[in-house]
Amino acid sequence: MTEPQWLEAWTAEDGAHRVDELFTSSFDGSPEGVWSAPGRVNLIGEHTDYNAGLCLPTALPHRTYIALRPREDDQVRLVSAQAEGMWEARLSDIAPGAVNGWGAYVAGVAWALTEAGHKMGGFDAAVDSCVPFGAGLSSSAALEAAAAVALDAVAGLGLAASDAGRAELVDATRRAENEIAGAPTGGLDQSASLRCREGYALLLDFRPGLKPLESGVPVPFDLATAGLTLLVVDTRAEHSHVDGEYGARRAACEQAANLLGLGSLREIAPTLGGMGIDRALTELEPHDPDGVLRRRVRHVVSEIDRTARFADLVRDGRAADVGPFMLASHISLRDDYEVSSRELDLVVDSAMAAGALGARMTGGGFGGSAIALVRLADVDAVAQAVADAFAGADLTPPAFLLAPPSAPAA
Numbered sequence: 001m002t003e004p005q006w007l008e009a010w011t012a013e014d015g016a017h018r019v020d021e022l023f024t025s026s027f028d029g030s031p032e033g034v035w036s037a038p039g040r041v042n043l044i045g046e047h048t049d050y051n052a053g054l055c056l057p058t059a060l061p062h063r064t065y066i067a068l069r070p071r072e073d074d075q076v077r078l079v080s081a082q083a084e085g086m087w088e089a090r091l092s093d094i095a096p097g098a099v100n101g102w103g104a105y106v107a108g109v110a111w112a113l114t115e116a117g118h119k120m121g122g123f124d125a126a127v128d129s130c131v132p133f134g135a136g137l138s139s140s141a142a143l144e145a146a147a148a149v150a151l152d153a154v155a156g157l158g159l160a161a162s163d164a165g166r167a168e169l170v171d172a173t174r175r176a177e178n179e180i181a182g183a184p185t186g187g188l189d190q191s192a193s194l195r196c197r198e199g200y201a202l203l204l205d206f207r208p209g210l211k212p213l214e215s216g217v218p219v220p221f222d223l224a225t226a227g228l229t230l231l232v233v234d235t236r237a238e239h240s241h242v243d244g245e246y247g248a249r250r251a252a253c254e255q256a257a258n259l260l261g262l263g264s265l266r267e268i269a270p271t272l273g274g275m276g277i278d279r280a281l282t283e284l285e286p287h288d289p290d291g292v293l294r295r296r297v298r299h300v301v302s303e304i305d306r307t308a309r310f311a312d313l314v315r316d317g318r319a320a321d322v323g324p325f326m327l328a329s330h331i332s333l334r335d336d337y338e339v340s341s342r343e344l345d346l347v348v349d350s351a352m353a354a355g356a357l358g359a360r361m362t363g364g365g366f367g368g369s370a371i372a373l374v375r376l377a378d379v380d381a382v383a384q385a386v387a388d389a390f391a392g393a394d395l396t397p398p399a400f401l402l403a404p405p406s407a408p409a410a
C-alpha cells in the first residue's frame with residue numbers, strides 16, 4: 001500500500017500572506033494589493049476549442065496569487081516562489097518573439113492590454129501558486145488571469161467587474177499566451193480562470209462571433225448534494241512531444257475542415273444545418289488512405305455532442321448520470337484522437353475498477369491529469385486504488401486533488 005499524496009488548496013489568507021511576504025522581501029515597501037486566479041479542470045469537451053466547439057470547465061480551489069504595485073516608469077520586475085531570480089523587461093520592449101521565460105505570461109498580459117488600447121505602465125509583482133505546473137490544470141492561465149485582474153485594478157479599467165469585461169480580459173490573456181509566451185492554446189483555459197463561478201461549470205461555445213453571454217453560460221454543478229465529488233489525479237508524467245503533437249492535431253482538423261469546405265468541424269453538426277458525421281466521413285475517405293483524418297474528425301464531432309449532453313444532464317440535476325459520457329470521451333481521446341498516455345489510461349482503468357462512476361483524461365493529453373467522478377464515500381478507496389496501480393507499475397506516485405467548482409480570478 002502506498003499512501004496517496006494529496007495536494008491541498010491554500011486558503012485565501014495563506015496565499016495572500018505568501019505573496020505579500022515575497023513582495024516585501026524582493027522590493028522596497030508594500031504591494032498595492034493582492035489578486036489571485038484559479039487553475040481549471042475541464043469536465044468534458046477536449047480538443048474542441050480550436051474547432052469552434054463546446055467544452056465544460058470548472059475553476060479549481062487551487063490558485064495563483066500575485067502581489068503587484070504599479071511603477072512610475074515602464075519597467076516590469078517579477079519574482080516567483082516557483083522560479084529563480086528576478087525577471088525584468090521594459091514594457092516597450094515586449095513584442096512577439098522578443099521575450100523568454102515565465103515572465104512572458106505576466107508581461108504579455110500588459111502588452112496585450114496595451115494592444116487593446118488601454119494605457120499600461122510598468123509594475124513590480126510577486127507570484128506564488130499551489131496550482132501544479134504542467135499538470136494540465138492550467139497554471140499558465142492562472143498566472144495570466146491573476147496578472148490580468150491585478151493590472152485591470154491598478155489601471156482602473158473596470159473590466160473584471162462584468163462578465164463582458166472579463167471576456168475582454170480573456171482575449172488579452174489568450175494573446176499573451178499565444179503571441180508572447182508562444183503557446184498556441186485555444187482559449188479554454190483563460191475563459192475558465194476568468195469566467196467560471198463558484199458552484200457552477202461554464203459551458204463554453206467557441207463559435208466565432210458569439211456575444212460573451214452566448215459564448216460562456218454558467219451551468220449549476222452541484223456534486224456535493226448528489227453525494228459526489230470530482231477527484232483530480234496529476235499523473236506527474238513528463239509531457240513529451242506535446243507541442244508538436246498538439247500542432248499536428250490542430251493541423252489535421254483544419255485540413256479536414258478545408259477538404260469538407262467548412263470553416264470549422266463544428267459545422268458538421270446537423271443541429272447547425274450541417275452534413276452530419278456519416279456524410280463527412282464518406283467525403284473524407286478518398287483523401288484519407290490511413291484513416292487518420294476521419295478518426296480525428298470522429299473524435300471532435302462526437303466530443304462536442306457528448307459535451308452538450310453532459311451539460312444538459314448537469315443542468316437537470318443529474319450529475320450522477322454523466323459517468324458514461326466521461327468514459328466515452330476518454331476512449332475517443334485514446335483511440336481516435338490518440339492523445340492519451342499509459343499513465344492516463346491507468347488512472348481511468350484503476351479508478352473505474354475501484355467504483356468511480358466515470359473517469360477520463362483531462363487537458364491536452366500526453367501526460368497531465370485525469371479526473372474521476374466518485375461517490376464521497378468512495379474517495380479514499382479510489383485514490384488508494386490509483387496510487388497502488390501506479391506503484392505496481394513502477395511509475396512516479398501521482399498527486400490527488402479534490403475539485404469542488406470554485407471562484408474565478410479576483
Ligand code: ADP
Nearest residue numbers: 080082102129133134135136137138139140143
Ligand atoms: P500548465 O498550464 O498545464 O500548468 P504550461 O506549460 O501551459 O502548463 O504552463 C506552465 C508554465 O507557466 C511554467 O513552465 C511557467 O513558465 C509558467 N508558470 C505558471 N505558474 C507559474 C508561477 N507560479 N511562477 C512562475 N511561472 C509560472
Ligand code: MG
Nearest residue numbers: 138139140141
Ligand atoms: Mg497552460
